Amino acid sequence: MVIVMKKGCTREDLARVTSAVEDLGLRAHVLPGVDRTAIGVTGNPGPLDPDAFERLPGVARAIPVSQPFKLASREMNPNDTVVRVGKRAIGDGGLFVIAGPCAVENADQIMETALAMKSAGADALRGGAFKPRSSPYSFQGLGKEGLILLAKAREATGLPIVTEAVDQATLGLVAEFADVVQIGARNMQNYELLKRAGKLAKPVLLKRGMSATLEDFLLAAEYVLAEGNPHVILCERGIRTFSHHNRYTLDLSVVPTAREVCHLPIFVDPSHATGRREAVPAMARAEFHPSPDEALSDGRQALRPQQGAELFAQLRAIAAIVARKAEAVR
Ligand code: PEP
């Protein structure tokens, strides 16, 4: 249930509603909004009586949430969530490009890529220091050394860093270095990791599991939100289907549907979704590597720097047209 407070309600009103929720053994999540404050209620096994809350001073309405994911739902928060990363915002309608190699491999590779990404106009640098690989014999990442190299690349370029945490043991370390902590497709249903990520004060980029339904995906996001971290960014990265012309199938159709039912921003990762650089520009956002043919992981999908610069220019042009169209219909 979401309890919408009246405009101008007092702090005492809010405290009274919060106590009423907690007295029932439930959790109250205060959700400050642009023009009103709401309190999300979670933990109730069945429907709650709206009257019990609408009776309290300062309450405008108490609305049951029909979706299984509560805090992630549009019913709970009709406004788009905007996540701040450094001086930039994700989810405010602007274009935001995260680019970089699959993995940090060495000092030159990540620095060279970061500088190329910066001049191509990327908004954030990505690269894994801890890698969840399908094979135990594949390169597993540089670990802490990779994080240090990412921090140096951030220092040189000013680009915020997006990097993955693969387990609870290293989550804290990753969060110390990262501007955005990525939780990958393989860990989307690692609920204990999600709960821990919910305690971080850093944004979390949650990638969709390759066989997760939209509901599975949003319930995974709910785990992070429910622990108190509201800064969750979704990412569609391709799902398993019967098609094998590309590595996965980019489920673009999940984007509008997710946005209907959920207020969190959503990215698309066309690199992992296709696994082939030829298919990436068409699918719209890139992974980069200075010499992809020698990459230790996912080189086949990495664009060359020049290809990336061209793609970013196209994306900016498309974003400008879409923004103009949005202006026109307003
Ligand atoms: C990655 O971003 O490098 C990655 C491993 O992605 P995914 O979890 O989507 O496979």
Ligand code: MN
């Ligand atoms: Mn990868």
